Amino acid sequence: MSDESARNRLRTLRRQFHRYPEPAWCEYYTTSRIVDEVERIGVDRLYIGTEAYASEHRMALPDSATLREWHDRAADAGARSDVLELTEDGHTGAIAVLEKGTDGPTVVLRVDIDALPQREANDSEHVPSVEGFRSTNDGVMHACGHDAHITTGLGVLEAVSRSxxxxxxxxxxxxPAEERAGGGKPMALSRHTDDVDYFLGLHVGLGHPTGSVVGGIVKPLAVTNFEARFRGESAHAGKNPSQGRNAMQAASTAVQNVYSIPRHVDGMTRINVGRIDGGTAPNIVAEEVRIEGEIRGETNEILQFLRAETERVVDTAAEMHSCDSEFEVTGEAPRADSDPEFSRTVADVAREHGAVTDVTETSEFGASEDATYLMKAVEEQGGTASYAIIGTDHPAPHHSSRFDVDERSLGIGVEVLSETVTALSSRQ
Known part of the structure; x- marks a missing residue:
C-alpha cells in the first residue's frame, strides 16, 4: 500500500468513526467496526466484551433502557449480530493480541473509544458538516479526538503486523467509557495487564499543534466523578411550603458550598458540578434532586481530601434542609506519571520523523485520564508506562461542538507509535 493510499484509508476510517459516535458503555457499533478492521488486519487473539475486562468493576454504567436503546441503534446501523451478542448489556470494547516472536517484550497500546454528550456544530465553517461526516447521532459527538485515537491504534496494529x-x-x-472515567479500572483489574513490559497511552491535540509530539505526560490530575441525590418531601409551594422538605434547596446549597471548598496548599485542585436535575413543577416543593460533578487533585492524597470535603458538604446541605442524601462515586482515576526513559524513547523516535517539527520529552497534562489505572497496574508488576501526545491542529477546544482534528496527524501518529513499539522490542 502506498503512503498516499494509507493516508486515505486512515482518513476514511476516522470519518466513519466520527459519523457514528456513541457514549460510555454504549459503543456497540464502534466495537463492531473495530472488530471488522482487526479481523481484516489479522491477529492471533481477539477478546470482546466480558473477555476484555473485569466487568464487575465497570463504573458510570448507564441504565438498562439507555443500553438497550443504543444497542438497537447499532443494530439498525448495521452492526454485526455476533458482536452485538458479545457486547450486550454494555459490554463494549475489545483487545487484540498479535504475537510475533517469543523472545521479545509484551508491548501494550491503549486507545479510548467513547464519545461525548455534545451536539455537533452544523455550519459552513465546520469541516465534518461541510464534507459529510458530521455525527449522525444527534446530541453525541467525538469532541475529544477518540475517533482519531481508534484510527491511529488500528494503523499501528497493521504496521506492526507487517513489520x-x-x-x-x-x-x-x-x-470504553474514558470520558466518564469508568473503563480504565475494569481493564486494569483484568488479566490483560499481567506480565506487560511496556504500556503506552495516546491522546491527540490538547493544545499541541500538528507536527509536534510529546513523549510522555506528567502531573495528570487524579479525578473522582460523583453523583449526589437529595430526597425531601413535596408540598404546595404557595399554600403550605413549610410542610415540605425542599430537596432543591438542599441541592442548591450543596452546589454553592462545593465550590467554596478551600484550594489545597500542596497542589492544584479542580471542582465542578456539571449537571443538576429534579423537581416536577414550579408550584411543587421538589422532592428529589440529583447533581453530578467531578473533583480533581494534583495528587492522589489531595483528591482524597477533596472527596471527603465534598461528601461532608453534601451531608450538611441535606441536614440543613431536613433532607436525606446519598453520595456515589461514578468514575475515578488516580495520578500516574510517565516513565522518563520510556518518554525519551518516544521522543527519540519522533525526532527522526520528517513530518515532526517539534518534540518535547515530557509535558504537564493538567487534565485527567483513566489510562492511569492501567499505567499503575503495569508499573506495580514491574513494567513501565508512558502516555504520549500526538499534536494536531484543532479549530476549537476539546469538548466543544466545533472540535475537529487535522487528519495529517493520523499518519504521523501511526508512524511514530509503530516505530516506538518496534524500538521497544529491541530492548529485550
Missing amino acids: DEFDGTFTLIFQ
Whole structure:
C-alpha cells in the first residue's frame, strides 16, 4: 500500500468513526467496526466484551433502557449480530493480541473509544458538516479526538503486523467509557495487564499543534466523578411550603458550598458540578434532586481530601434542609506519571520523523485520564508506562461542538507509535 493510499484509508476510517459516535458503555457499533478492521488486519487473539475486562468493576454504567436503546441503534446501523451478542448489556470494547516472536517484550497500546454528550456544530465553517461526516447521532459527538485515537491504534496494529523488525507480543486495547472515567479500572483489574513490559497511552491535540509530539505526560490530575441525590418531601409551594422538605434547596446549597471548598496548599485542585436535575413543577416543593460533578487533585492524597470535603458538604446541605442524601462515586482515576526513559524513547523516535517539527520529552497534562489505572497496574508488576501526545491542529477546544482534528496527524501518529513499539522490542 502506498503512503498516499494509507493516508486515505486512515482518513476514511476516522470519518466513519466520527459519523457514528456513541457514549460510555454504549459503543456497540464502534466495537463492531473495530472488530471488522482487526479481523481484516489479522491477529492471533481477539477478546470482546466480558473477555476484555473485569466487568464487575465497570463504573458510570448507564441504565438498562439507555443500553438497550443504543444497542438497537447499532443494530439498525448495521452492526454485526455476533458482536452485538458479545457486547450486550454494555459490554463494549475489545483487545487484540498479535504475537510475533517469543523472545521479545509484551508491548501494550491503549486507545479510548467513547464519545461525548455534545451536539455537533452544523455550519459552513465546520469541516465534518461541510464534507459529510458530521455525527449522525444527534446530541453525541467525538469532541475529544477518540475517533482519531481508534484510527491511529488500528494503523499501528497493521504496521506492526507487517513489520519484520518487531519481536514480541503487541496488544491493542480498545477501552470504553474514558470520558466518564469508568473503563480504565475494569481493564486494569483484568488479566490483560499481567506480565506487560511496556504500556503506552495516546491522546491527540490538547493544545499541541500538528507536527509536534510529546513523549510522555506528567502531573495528570487524579479525578473522582460523583453523583449526589437529595430526597425531601413535596408540598404546595404557595399554600403550605413549610410542610415540605425542599430537596432543591438542599441541592442548591450543596452546589454553592462545593465550590467554596478551600484550594489545597500542596497542589492544584479542580471542582465542578456539571449537571443538576429534579423537581416536577414550579408550584411543587421538589422532592428529589440529583447533581453530578467531578473533583480533581494534583495528587492522589489531595483528591482524597477533596472527596471527603465534598461528601461532608453534601451531608450538611441535606441536614440543613431536613433532607436525606446519598453520595456515589461514578468514575475515578488516580495520578500516574510517565516513565522518563520510556518518554525519551518516544521522543527519540519522533525526532527522526520528517513530518515532526517539534518534540518535547515530557509535558504537564493538567487534565485527567483513566489510562492511569492501567499505567499503575503495569508499573506495580514491574513494567513501565508512558502516555504520549500526538499534536494536531484543532479549530476549537476539546469538548466543544466545533472540535475537529487535522487528519495529517493520523499518519504521523501511526508512524511514530509503530516505530516506538518496534524500538521497544529491541530492548529485550
